[in-house]
Amino acid sequence: MAGPPLVPYHEGGTEEACLFLYPDHENLHDAKEVSVMKRTMRILLMMALVASLAVSLFAMGAGEAPKDTRKIINLWSFTDEVPKMVEKYKQLHPEFDYEVRTTIIATTDGAYQPALDQALAGGGDNAPDLYCAEAAFVLKYTQGDAAHFAAPYKSLGINVDAKLKEADIAPYTVDIGTNDAGDLVGLGYQATGGAFIYRRSIAKDVWGSDDPAFVTSKVGPGWDRFFAAAEDLARKGYAIVSGDGDIWHAVEGSSPQGWIVNDKLFIDPTREAFLDMSKMMLEKGYNNDTTDWTDAWFADMKDAGSKKVFGFFGPAWLINYVMAGNSGGSKPGEGTYGDWGVCEPPVGFFWGGTWVLANNQSPVKNGVGKLIEWITLDSSNTGLQYYWANGTLDGPGGTKDTVASGTVMKKSDGTLPFLGGQNMFDVFVPAGAFATGKNKTQYDETINIYWRDQVDNYANGMKTKAQAIADFKRVVADNLAIDI
Amino acid sequence: MARKGVSYAKWGYIFSIPFVVTFIIFSLYPTLYTVVIGFTDLRGLGKTTFKFLSDPFANFTAILANVTFKQSLANTAIIWTMNFIPQITLALLLTAWFTTRRFQVKAQGAFKVLIYMPNIITAATIAILFNALFGYPKGPVNDLLIRLGFLDAPSNFHLQKWTSKGVIAFIQFWMWYGNSMIVLIAGVLGIDVTLFEAAEIDGANATQIFFRITLPRLKTIVLYVLITSMIGGLQMFDIPRLYNLGRPDNATLTSSVFIYNQAFSGSYLYNRASAASMIVFLIIVVLSVALFFIMRDKDEVKARKLERQIKRRGGVA
Numbered sequence: 074m075a076g077p078p079l080v081p082y083h084e085g086g087t088e089e090a091c092l093f094l095y096p097d098h099e100n101l102h103d104a105k106e107v108s109v110m111k112r113t114m115r116i117l118l119m120m121a122l123v124a125s126l127a128v129s130l131f132a133m134g135a136g137e138a139p140k141d142t143r144k145i146i147n148l149w150s151f152t153d154e155v156p157k158m159v160e161k162y163k164q165l166h167p168e169f170d171y172e173v174r175t176t177i178i179a180t181t182d183g184a185y186q187p188a189l190d191q192a193l194a195g196g197g198d199n200a201p202d203l204y205c206a207e208a209a210f211v212l213k214y215t216q217g218d219a220a221h222f223a224a225p226y227k228s229l230g231i232n233v234d235a236k237l238k239e240a241d242i243a244p245y246t247v248d249i250g251t252n253d254a255g256d257l258v259g260l261g262y263q264a265t266g267g268a269f270i271y272r273r274s275i276a277k278d279v280w281g282s283d284d285p286a287f288v289t290s291k292v293g294p295g296w297d298r299f300f301a302a303a304e305d306l307a308r309k310g311y312a313i314v315s316g317d318g319d320i321w322h323a324v325e326g327s328s329p330q331g332w333i334v335n336d337k338l339f340i341d342p343t344r345e346a347f348l349d350m351s352k353m354m355l356e357k358g359y360n361n362d363t364t365d366w367t368d369a370w371f372a373d374m375k376d377a378g379s380k381k382v383f384g385f386f387g388p389a390w391l392i393n394y395v396m397a398g399n400s401g402g403s404k405p406g407e408g409t410y411g412d413w414g415v416c417e418p419p420v421g422f423f424w425g426g427t428w429v430l431a432n433n434q435s436p437v438k439n440g441v442g443k444l445i446e447w448i449t450l451d452s453s454n455t456g457l458q459y460y461w462a463n464g465t466l467d468g469p470g471g472t473k474d475t476v477a478s479g480t481v482m483k484k485s486d487g488t489l490p491f492l493g494g495q496n497m498f499d500v501f502v503p504a505g506a507f508a509t510g511k512n513k514t515q516y517d518e519t520i521n522i523y524w525r526d527q528v529d530n531y532a533n534g535m536k537t538k539a540q541a542i543a544d545f546k547r548v549v550a551d552n553l554a555i556d557i
Numbered sequence: 558m559a560r561k562g563v564s565y566a567k568w569g570y571i572f573s574i575p576f577v578v579t580f581i582i583f584s585l586y587p588t589l590y591t592v593v594i595g596f597t598d599l600r601g602l603g604k605t606t607f608k609f610l611s612d613p614f615a616n617f618t619a620i621l622a623n624v625t626f627k628q629s630l631a632n633t634a635i636i637w638t639m640n641f642i643p644q645i646t647l648a649l650l651l652t653a654w655f656t657t658r659r660f661q662v663k664a665q666g667a668f669k670v671l672i673y674m675p676n677i678i679t680a681a682t683i684a685i686l687f688n689a690l691f692g693y694p695k696g697p698v699n700d701l702l703i704r705l706g707f708l709d710a711p712s713n714f715h716l717q718k719w720t721s722k723g724v725i726a727f728i729q730f731w732m733w734y735g736n737s738m739i740v741l742i743a744g745v746l747g748i749d750v751t752l753f754e755a756a757e758i759d760g761a762n763a764t765q766i767f768f769r770i771t772l773p774r775l776k777t778i779v780l781y782v783l784i785t786s787m788i789g790g791l792q793m794f795d796i797p798r799l800y801n802l803g804r805p806d807n808a809t810l811t812s813s814v815f816i817y818n819q820a821f822s823g824s825y826l827y828n829r830a831s832a833a834s835m836i837v838f839l840i841i842v843v844l845s846v847a848l849f850f851i852m853r854d855k856d857e858v859k860a861r862k863l864e865r866q867i868k869r870r871g872g873v874a
Contacts, residue, residue, distance in 0.1 A: 194605075218601065362694055362713070369695040379694060516823040526804045533716055535806075548807065551625035552815075553824040554600075 141437045146173045146444070149192065149204040151185045153177060155429065155448070158262075158457050161466060162447055165455065171440040176201070186210055193222045193432065202435040203444060206259065208249075211428045213515045215250055215259045224433040225256035229442030231450065233257050240452035241479030243505035249513070250428055259428040260449035262458055263390070264475040264482070266505030267322065269293075269418040270392060271384035272409065273493055279309050285416040285500060292384075293419030296350065303359040312358070312380040315373040317351040317532065318365035321525065323386050324350070326422020331512040332520045337556045338549050340542065341512070344524070348541065352532040375401030375408045388424050389475040389487075389501055397491050404490065411493050415500045423508035452480040459485065462498075475501040516553060523548045595831040600824065607828075616832035626833060628807050629815035630840075632722070636797070636811065637790030639726035640733075645782065647730075648737035653767050655738075656745045658753060669742075673735035683728055684799035691715065691724060715801055718808035725797050725809055729790070737782050744778030745771060780852045784845050791841055812837050 150156055156175045163169055176192075178185045192201050206214045213219050226233045237247065237257075243264050250259035269292055273283035280291060292302045292313075299320075303313040314320060328343035354360050361378045363369040373382040374396050385391065392413075401408025429448055431441045448457045457466075458478045462485040464471030473487055479502055487498030514520075523545055531541040546557040595616055599607035610616070620626050651672065655662055662668070675683070690697050691714040699711040714720045748771065756766050772779075794813035797803060803810030803818075812833070820830035 364693075364715075368689060368692050372695055377695075519818075519823040522802060522804075526806060529716055530806050533713065535716070544806065548625060551623050552818045552822060554826055554829070555824070 141171075141439045143198075143436045144171050144440075146171045146202045146437050146440055147176070147199060148173050149176045149178070149189055149201040151178060151180045151205060151207065152427075154427065155203075155205050158448055158466070159444060161460070162444060162457070166443075169440070169443065171437065180207060180209075186213075190219060193219065196434060200432060200434065202432050202437050203441045204430050204432070206428045206430060208265065208424075208426045208428075208513075209518050210515060211249055211259065211426075212513055214430055215252055215428070217515050220252050220258070222430075222433055223252065223258035224431040224435065224438065225252070225258055226260070226431075226442075226445065227256065228433075229431055229438050229445060231442050231446050236446070236450040239480065240450050240458075240477075242450070242477050243479065243508070245423055245505070245508045245510040246426070246428075246477050249510035259430040260445075261426045261428045261477050262448050262461060263388075263426045264477045264501065264505040265388040265390065265423045265426040266475070266501055266508040267326065267386055267388050267418055267422045267424050268415045268497075268500045268504045269384050269386055270396065270413055270415050272381070273412050273414050275306070275311055275381060275383050276414070279305055279311065283414055285414050285495065288414065289416040293417060295419055299419040300350075300353075300359070303354070303357075306383050307357060307359055310380060311383050312360045312373075312378075313383045314354075314360050315370050315378065315382045315385065316360050316363035316365060317347075317354055317528070318363075318370075318525065319360070319386050320350065320354075321347060321365075321521075322424050323418055323420050323422045325521070326424065326508060326512070327420035328512050331514045332516060333514045333555065338520075338546060340545075345542075348528055348531050348538055351528050352534075355532050371395075371399045374399040377401075386418060386422070388504075389473070389497060390425065392489070392491060392497065393472045393474065400491070405493070410491055413492050414495055415492060415497050417500060417504065421504065421506075421508045423505070423510070449477065452478045454484075456481065462487070473497075475505070477505075479505070516555070519553065520549055523552075591831040591834060594828050595835050597828050599827045600829070604825075616828045617836065620829055620833045620836060625807060625810070626812070626815055629803075629810045629812045630837075632807070632809060633791055633793060633811040633813075636722055636726045636729070636793065636809070637787065639722065640729035641783075641786055641790065644730045644734045644737055644786070645779070648734050648741055648782075649772075651734075651738045652741040652745055653763075653771070655742055656771075657763060658757070659763055669735075669739065673739060675732045676736050678732075680728075680732065680795045681799050683732065684796045687724055687728055688715075688800050691720075716805045718805060721801060721805060721809045725793075725800055728796050728800070729793065733786065733789075737786070740782055741775065741778060744775045748774045776852060776854070780848065783852075784848055787844060787848070788841055791837060791844075 148156060148159060156173075156177065159173050159175075163173070178188050180186075189201065189204060192199070193204075204214075214223055242260065243266060245266070246261050246264065247257065250257055250261070252258050269288075271288055271292075276283040276288050276291075280287070282288075291305075292299050299313070306313050324343060324347045328341040330339055330341045332338060332340075355362060358380075361369065361373055361380055361382060363373060363378070369378060372378050374385070376382075385396065387395075392415075396413070397403075397410070400410045400413075402410035405411025429445055431438065431445060435441055451457060453459065456478075458476035458481045460466040461474055462476045462481055464473040473485075473489065475487070475498065476482060476485075482498045482502045485498060487496045487501070488494055489497055527536075527541040527545040530536050530544075531538055536544070549555055550557045594607060596613045597607040597609050612618075655665055655669070691699075693699060693713040693715055694711040696711075696714075698714065699708070702708040703711065714724070752770055752774075753766060756770055761769065792813050793811045794817065797809045797811045798814045798817065801809055803814045816830050816833045816837070819826045819833060
């Protein structure tokens with residue numbers, strides 16, 4: 074029996090064809106149905122030919138996996154990352170005879186979540202079997218309003234505990250993916266633990282060494298040492314970071330409590346301290362007063378700001394997808410390319426990432442389980458994460474990234490010319506371990522915007538601290554109806 | 558002859574079906590649905606079931622007590638006024654120049670196209686463009702002001718409330734004055750030419766003609782521009798939202814951005830968002846009616862009154 078052809082998208086006719094075929098197969102022995110059957114088969118055959126997907130229909134009847142009552146997996150994602158991984162899996166595993174129907178909706182304008190929610194709530198044959206959630210809203214699907222849709226990994230035929238141990242998955246990824254009943258329902262393939270990414274030439278100029286271990290001891294642990302380093306740098310005319318937004322990710326990620334505690338707005342002292350950190354940095358000239366993701370911020374990656382900037386806080390993806398492209402060069406010697414190093418941050422944090430979940434109601438849990446296991450828990454050299462870490466998913470020379478599995482990271486090579494040949498995994502593996510996912514809420518994106526706005530107003534001397542905090546509470550209460 | 562001809566009347570109805578169906582599904586139904594959910598408990602992502610509140614106006618009272626909502630209404634009014642006064646002034650001035658009979662402005666067509674051009678560009682693009690222009694600490698406006706010696710160090714325009722309001726009002730003004738001008742020119746062209754000729758023969762100068770003939774005759778067109786601009790202005794959304802998300806400190810938060818935030822920024826308060834929409838709708842209705850009342854043709858009202866009095870007396874013999 075030949076496997077189904079690789080057809081990423083489905084033509085309209087086939088869906089109906091499947092609906093026809095299915096009940097009819099069960100009634101095969103019913104004599105009264107035979108004439109109806111013949112006609113249906115004719116229509117069916119015609120449609121199948123039109124859609125040129127006849128082979129997948131035969132495969133349906135074959136019944137190779139007795140547990141799954143269907144051979145179609147609906148996959149929902151907001152980028153083509155996971156769909157591409159699934160294609161690769163099918164290439165590597167010809168015996169995996171499921172047809173995967175992909176739906177991609179970008180997270181732009183909040184379009185993905187409402188569509189996914191409707192599809193999950195609607196159920197039926199087109200409900201998502203496998204779906205992705207981003208760090209900014211994953212909690213809603215693992216622990217929040219939409220948690221009841223998520224299937225525990227162990228119900229997918231995955232030996233969760235053994236595999237977690239074997240792959241050595243970063244704890245924060247597991248925290249976020251564990252539901253209130255203590256079952257693991259989602260895992261990411263990336264590790265987005267953050268590090269401090271610094272300029273080697275500036276470190277040498279100020280302290281005489283650019284060794285990652287040495288710089289780690291200079292900028293941390295803790296913010297006091299970080300600001301002492303900032304003072305050293307300021308004396309030589311450097312800014313330690315580009316703007317206060319750079320340290321915000323670290324402050325936010327290191328606070329013990331999130332924005333909401335017991336259904337009320339809560340300002341963790343760690344986060345409240347950011348008000349004065351921001352003001353102090355501005356007054357002492359420790360940064361260039363930029364805002365993250367603006368032109369001036371990008372310009373600081375290639376020394377185009379008013380002061381040269383020493384470093385940025387971020388996970389591996391910031392290096393590959395943001396900094397490399399903005400360094401003003403593409404090989405060592407050009408712009409700031411090659412003059413960077415990675416060291417441990419003063420406090421642990423993580424930033425971004427994608428989690429993969431399965432639908433509790435899915436009739437294809439067996440197939441979905443195989444995909445999820447390969448993506449999130451397979452730490453072998455043919456697992457997704459090994460390809461992902463070494464940039465070899467689409468052949469050699471791709472973008473390297475940190476992955477969730479510590480086991481994979483240990484045997485992968487994270488050497489980057491951008492970092493002057495440093496193996497970035499040496500820093501990012503431990504970084505993932507001291508990041509925590511317990512301080513996140515589903516409102517983070519909005520509340521952070523309001524908070525940063527008030528911090529800017531306070532830092533620039535436009536209002537008092539008490540006024541800034543009062544105004545912050547009011548906008549949160551007014552816009553989100555959260556008790557203060 | 559039994560048949561007098563073919564009736565095409567039914568085709569009118571048949572051809573309008575696509576529009577009517579589209580309108581009912583995509584415009585009428587959502588509008589009515591919005592009205593309904595304003596009285597319900599519908600909130601939360603992906604929910605489709607709702608029930609009516611025991612106090613049907615609870616959402617409305619919540620919105621009216623919302624400080625941020627009041628602030629957003631005030632912002633909307635301020636930004637709209639800041640945009641409309643220069644807009645109508647400039648549009649009238651350009652109209653006067655382009656329609657004057659004293660001298661012919663050369664290359665009129667080219668000017669009209671250039672002036673109308675900003676209106677063709679998507680508002681979202683312009684908002685993002687201006688955000689980058691006023692960038693801090695690096696940005697073209699900062700660079701220019703420092704080069705010209707107006708500033709010693711870059712200024713953080715995005716933190717200045719009145720600068721932010723002014724930029725949004727300017728974008729609004731810059732995008733729409735060309736449109737208003739075209740409408741006003743069309744209005745002027747509709748005025749009977751003999752009136753202008755008569756005025757010229759009687760020795761009226763250009764200013765007199767503009768204020769005594771053009772402007773009074775343009776009254777309905779000006780009212781039209783005023784009301785469409787007001788409705789558009791009260792619904793101002795894309796520019797303030799994309800320019801700076803209503804920041805700094807809610808200074809550019811307009812009522813539409815507020816409504817969007819209620820519904821889509823995290824708590825999904827669909828019921829309160831539609832209550833706020835209904836309140837804004839009522840404000841637009843009240844203001845439009847008030848404008849019609851203020852701008853009504855007083856002479857015509859007087860004339861009609863006189864006519865009625867005459868009729869009551871039994872008519873003129």
